[in-house]
Amino acid sequence: MDAFWIILSGSLVAVSCGLLGCYLILRKMAMVGDAISHAVLPGIVLAFLISGSRNSFVMLIGAGLIGLLTTFLIEFFHRKAKLQSDASIGLTFTWLFAVGVILISAFAGKVDLDQDCVLYGEIAYVPIDLWITGAGQIMGPRAVYISGSVLLIILLFIKFGYKELFLTTFDPAYATSIGISTTLWHYLLMGAVSLTTVASFEVVGAILVVALMVAPPATAYLLTEDFKKMLAYTAVLGIVVAVLGYYLAWFMNASIAGAMSVVAGILFLAALLLSPKEGIITKMLRNRALRNQTQSI
Template sequence: MSYEGWILIVGSLAGITCGMTGCFLILRKLSMLADAISHTVLLGIVLAFIISQSMNGFYMLVGAAVVGLLTAFLVQIFHSSGIQEDASIGVVFTFLFAVGVILITLFADDVHLDVDHALMGEITFVPWDLVKWGFLSELPKAFLMLTIVLVINLMIIGFFYKELKITSFDPQMAAAIGIPVLLIHYLLMGMVSITTVASFDSVGAILVVAMLIAPGASAYLLTDRLSVMLLLSAIFGVAAAIIGYFLASWQDVSISGSMASVNGLIFAIVFLFSPTKGLISKRLSMKKIKMD
């Protein structure tokens, strides 16, 4: 596989994984929780390194999942105590993220683990960061991590599709028919956590928020069916990764930033021209109603 090919594949995998996972956050109106988790998993990565003294991807995923669940748990506890959800998210993510930054400077200052790398990512280094896994030849670590996480997420969505769907659209009815709403919620938060850390090498913690939210938001404006929304979000994620890469190569700018920007442009186009929920179609419908 060529250098350019690996970048396109890894970017596309990040787009698919983040886009499909983000659909459920949008339906649950938890988009800002994705921002919180994308920052607080930095603490999980640092703790995993301190405990294991290894940059092994498995330890990073476990650490990220634990801290991501901790973030969701603390936000839920504060919100249940009467604190507004946005305030709960702000307090929890700033505190846990700050602790992660402090631990990096204290215990991981001399290794390839820094705030800039975790926040911004650098997809251009992905083809050179190779690992050997089993009988396979050396492959980019980001590719293996994203592939594993994508398979895990697809399995969770496949096995718990009905539960995820009902709890996303009507949690009260889900609880009434015996679905463990809280358990499904934390299962989703675990998906968000491992998806975020697996995407660090390609887009970083800050820009992964765009890939978690924008493809799903664009798909939401085009369909009322969850299955179609998941498919469209994956398509938009891949399109943004590919178009973003070639735009970045053309203009010699940040690849991850370009991918995130294209995600925003796709959303803007859909927001304007969606046949049913687009701004222009709504204006035309209102104008037609007034004329009648």
């Protein structure tokens, strides 16, 4: 039963992260998730200092607010300071992460509060982190409810904002010309990324969140040029990563998050080599067949 809960929560997180990752990759902002997962540390510390509690919900609120600030600063430095996207991402998350480290050392040095215990989750703990009602009834792993709720929000966001997200991603100039605010939809997308990243890294860990937000969408990108198919392939690949990653970790007695990340990388490599249109080996075989046809003529 533990395996089921771990795979289920991993799959829910993988689909949420992957769907948003499709937009990030096409907008050339794939590392925003990594930036947010590190930059939220001061939000976690400030939430603790203000509330005096290490309650996960309180810290998630603090982390979420700083996550939104992170996306604003990245865009601000990119537009106003004319920095490249990668430079603004690197500047923002290192600065905010450093602020968090200073806050911990200055105000929370004697408290069990560090980036390992509040920033990085562990998917193997999902079955034992239970949601217990006030009446003492066990409802199941808390992570499943968190991940399921986030996925529902992301699916509704994409369903009702599909046209706007599509146009602002592929043709922002046209979107602006027909009255769609590219700035508004950029921040809505970044808000969704922030929500998903912050909610997910407590469940599966920051490293796996980044891997799931980049690898499955990048793999799907190599497999199709149809955006709707890319979204569908990404969701399927995310579930495959969760399933195969768990059993790889079980077989090797290794980290589950690490195994899932490895599987995601292997699937991307397979697509890179064997993709029907863009695969390296596929192109070599196609060129060889074409040369043979030419010589036979």
